[in-house]
Amino acid sequence: MTNDLSDKHCEPCEGGIQAMGVEAASALMDQLHKDWVLADSGAALVRRLEFKGFAKPVYHANLAGFLGDQEGHHPDVRFGWGYCEVEFTTHVAGGLSQNDFICAAKFDRMIAGG
Numbered sequence: 001m002t003n004d005l006s007d008k009h010c011e012p013c014e015g016g017i018q019a020m021g022v023e024a025a026s027a028l029m030d031q032l033h034k035d036w037v038l039a040d041s042g043a044a045l046v047r048r049l050e051f052k053g054f055a056k057p058v059y060h061a062n063l064a065g066f067l068g069d070q071e072g073h074h075p076d077v078r079f080g081w082g083y084c085e086v087e088f089t090t091h092v093a094g095g096l097s098q099n100d101f102i103c104a105a106k107f108d109r110m111i112a113g114g
Contacts, residue, residue, distance in 0.1 A: 005031050005105035010071040011098075019043065019095025028101045033108045043096060044089040045104050049111075050082060057084040063110050071106070073099045 005028070022042035029038060036047045051057055057079040064086045068074035076087040086107060088100035 005102050006109045008102045010073040010102055012072060013090055013092050013097065013099065017093045017097060019090065019093040020097055025096050032104050036104055043094065044087050045096065045100050046085060046087045048083060048085045052082065054081045057082065060084040060111065064107060067103060067107055067110060071103055073103050075103065
């Protein structure tokens with residue numbers, strides 16, 4: 001899935017930014033893969049991928065880490081046998097920012113092979 005978000009780049013966050021409201025975040029969800037969910041708190045985007053085995057979860061965790069380094073916006077990644085979970089939030093804002101949606105869209109494009 002390619003969209004305008006995946007063509008953008010993250011803006012550096014040094015603090016002093018306000019977290020996106022749940023309504024604004026919900027409006028951007030349709031630009032992401034359907035497997036992304038908005039955390040109940042509205043402060044994070046989470047996508048869980050499930051696989052058979054251990055290698056693919058590791059590869060996807062590495063992709064998320066690589067993306068974070070490229071964009072300067074780092075996800076929380078959890079993985080183990082059969083799963084990889086990627087979570088984006090803007091820690092300095094205490095919630096979501098456009099950077100989280102940009103990174104989620106870029107991650108979608110990376111794992112789709114595009």
